[in-house]
Amino acid sequence: MSRWFTETIVDNGRLPLFFLLVSFLLAFLFIRFSVRMIRAEVSWWPGNVTPGGMHIHHVMFGLIMVLISGFSLVAIANYHTPVANCILASVFGVGSALMLDEFALILHLRDVYWAEEGRASIDAVFVAVAITGLYLLGVHPIGFAGDFDAYQQDRSLVTLALVLGGLAFQLALAAVTLLKGKLWTGLVGLFFVPLLIVGASRLGRPGSPWARWRYADKPSKQAKAWSREKRFREPMIHAKIVVQEALSGRFGVPVNIAPVDIAPVQELPVAATPQAPKPPLPNRVLATIRWRSTRRRLRRPPVWRLPTLLVLFFLILALVLVVVDAELAGSDGNVTVDSSLDIGATATLLAVIAGGMITLTGLVFTAITLAMQFGASQISVRVVPMLQQEAIMRWSIGMFLSTFVFAIVIASDIALSGQSSSPVLSTSIAILLSFVSAFLFIGLVARVGMILNSSRLLRWLAAQGRTSIVRMYPAVRESAPTTSANSAVVPEPDDGASSPEETSTVRLTQLSPDGRVLLAVNLAGIQRMASSWGVTVQLMPTIGEFVAQDAVLFRVEGPQLRVRPHKLMAALVFGDTHSPTVSPAASLQAIVDIALKALSPAINDPGRAVQAMDHLEDLLMTLAPRVHAEAEDSALTRVRGTRRTWGDYVAVATDEIRHFSRGSTQVQRRLRSLFETLRAACPPDQHPPLLARLSALDAQVAREWSGSLDVGLASVADPQGLGSEMGAMGRILPLRLGVEPAE
Structure with missing residues (x-):
């Protein structure tokens, strides 16, 4: 293999083309992986580039890279710079991949990335890979495969005419083939004339320009063309689509599911009244896609997986580059790629990189451990598992260890092989990995700083909470329901459902390796299963509950013959922590924990508690128009359970803080301001939970404070806690500009 690579690629000057093809493939696979992660709404993936709210497509980055690398290749064409040529060819390949990945967008001048028209981008990529691969193997198209060799030997007009006639005939055959709709045959035929x-010579495809021009008055040929299309072409197209979607994702499926009254995955529904109109369930395919996306998002990968994969990848890359550098150095001792680095200096540099990386890894472990200890003791134990799953921590540790392993392998090869020239590619990549590790270290320091900074941590938790609110309650509430606040109406079963005398339970008998906190429920899937089995299913725990061993998960009413408990279990996702990305209640609980820790006697920091209530108010204001204060209609006629109401969210966000606010005028004033702000913004049917807590706060103030001044201070609503004596109810005074005193 090494000899073939040297003779076919290196000796023939095709090494830059090899780097172009490899970088093209890697960039295409990466960008497709990235857009699939964005489409799946993976929380830790960076997402789209949207500076100032404007979405910048990656075709723009590809265009810039192609222009810069192409200009540079032309500028250094007269110089012998093999390393620079390989690097610029790699940049050109990456840019070309980014451009061709959005070829359909350029062709249609609109965003058809995930539409059926978007398949044109994958076809363009396949064509580019095929042509580049043929060039790399030494196969040239018409006109570049020695067609003019005969004319070079015999410079006569007859020979020139024959050569040009042969080329014209071949190009005519290619044009006819393309007009018949045979794109791949025409393009590959430019390299293989047969x-x-x-x-x-064969029939054109139906719908091709040739068929429209030549078969319009020939029904027999049209029928024969359609027969061949169905017999031969359609299986090939199906196989091509399978390969396309395996590499790039599914086309023609909307990214976002249209809002419905009950989302397929949410906390818990309250069953609908039989008289209420039933909104349709989401499309089964779309609901399945969303459920799988939710399950992938909630099932956190082990911390060790990404670092292990990175170390293995760079270990293999180091072994491959050792062979490539040896080939570039020349088997006979003649150096093909010259380097100004001394072999001793290179070995020293690699040793420094390896030592620095292993030291940095130890420092990172120490910093993360201290940050987690501080977070658990000073902030909240709920926050620590969330921060442990941060992608920046796994990437940092993985890249540090990978750089260490990579540098060790290259340095060991230098010491053992006794080569006289420096491994240029390996050393360059080792230096590049060092810079990447440095940037990751900066990002890790910023993330650890967020843990130590309670204000930034509160903002992060609030942002996660807003995301979960929008995901769980996509539609804004428009009108108040008419049923009572705590009622849960049991629906009548559909036609064919049996009486509820036959009842069974599904219990948690096999512990989940991911934990036992219920994180998500596939309600649409349970509804379909219940309808198929002719039963009614009641979900017993709620989202965020810890499910004990042998606890009841489902209560199934109806004929038990077709019930499959393992399928019901597959509709649940368990985990270790009720994180803010799961539901709004988890975000509220995490912020409340920070406020309670601040109000504890050991810390006694009411200012931090006021900051926490600022974000609690923001989340409740976001929830208010989206959550019904009472039971709402549901499309799930065979699934029963309970769900959190507006009163539940208000209780989660404020009751514990109210209990722990004894003796703190600042916290009581801020809490009163929160209730008053919500009461002014919410409709009347959402006022009872707020009024009840305002009354409880008044009674608490009357019990705790005896002096008229203290009672007056604690009874005032103040959005700053203690920003002024009269708080938000103070008199509005005229403002004055500051005047500099006269000298």
């Missing part, structure tokens, strides 16, 4: 003869 394919052009076959493609041009």
Whole structure:
């Protein structure tokens, strides 16, 4: 393999083309992986580039890279710079991949990335890979495969005419083949002329320009063309689509599911009244896609997985580059790629990189451990598992260890092989990995700083909470329901459902390796299963509950013959922590924990508690128009359970803080301001939970404070806690500009 690579690629000057093809493939696979992660709404993936709210497509980055690398290649064309040529060819390949990945967008001048028209981008990528691969193997198209060799030997007009006539005939065959709708046959036939003869001589595809021009008055040929299309072409197209979607994702499926009254995955529904109109369930395919996306998002990967994969990848890359550098150095001792680095200096540099990386890894472990200890003792134990799953921590540790392993392998090869020239590619990549590790270290320091900074941590938790609110309650509430606040109406079963005398339970008998906190429920899937089995299913725990061993998960009413408990269990996702990305209640609980820790006697920091209530108010204001204060209609006629109401969210966000606010005028004033702000913004049907807590706060103030001044201070609503004596109810005074005193 090494000899073939040297003779076919290196000796023939095709090494830059090899780097172009490899970088093209890697960039295409990466960008497709990235857009699939964005489409799946993976929380830790960076997402789209949207500076100032404007979405910048990656075709722009590809265009810039192609222009810069292409200009540079032309500028240094007269110089012998093999390393620079390989690097610029790699940049050109990356840019070309980014551009061709959005070829359909350029062709249609609109965003058809995930539409059916978007398949044109994958076809363009396949064509580019095929042509580049043929060039790399030394196969040239018409006109570049020695067609003019005969004319070079015999410079006569007859020979020139024959050569030009042969080229014209071959190009005509290619044009006819393409007009018959045989794109791949025509393109590959430019390299293998017999394919052009076959493609041009056979019937054209139905719908092609040739068929429209030549078969309009020939029904027999049209029928024969359609028969061949169904017999031969459609299986090939199906296989191509399978390969396309395996690499790039599914086309023609909307990214976002249209809002419905009950989302397929949410906390818990309250069953609908039989008289209420039933909104349709989401499309089964779309609901399945969303459920799988939710399950992938909630099932956190082990911390060790990404670092292990990175170390293995760079270990293999180091072994491959050792062989490539040896080939570049020349098997006979002649250096193909010259380097100004001394071999001793290179070995020293690699040793420094390896030592620095292993030291940095130890420092990172120490910093993370201290940050987690501080977070658990000073902030909240709920926050620590969330921060442990941060992608920046796994990437940092993985890159540090990978750089260490990579540098060790290259340095060991230098010491053992006794080569006289420096490994240029390996050393360059080691230096690049060092810079990447440095940037990751900066990002890790910023993330650890967020843990130590309670204000930034509160903002992060609030942002996660807003995301979960929008995901769980996509539609804004428009009108108040008419049923009572705590009622849960049991629906009548559909036609064919049996009486509820036959009842069974599904219990948690096998512990989940991911934890036992219920994180998500596939309600649409349970509804379909219950309808198929002719039963009614009641979900017993709620989202965020810890499910004990042998606890009841489902109560199934109806004929038990077709019930499959393992399928019901597959509709649940368990985990270790009720994180803010799961539901709004988890975000509220995490922020409340920070406020309670601040109000504890050991810390006694009411200012931090006021900051926490600022974000609690923001989340409740976001929830208010989206959550019904009472039971709401549901499309799930065979699934029963309970869900959190507006009163539940208000209780989660404020009751514990109210209990722990004894003796703190600042916290009581801020809490009163929170209730008053919500009461002014919410409709009347959402006022009872707020009024009840305002009354409880008044009674608490009357019990705790005896002096008229203290009672007056604690009874005032103040959005700053203690920003002024009269708080938000103070008199509005005229403002004055500051005047500099006269000298």
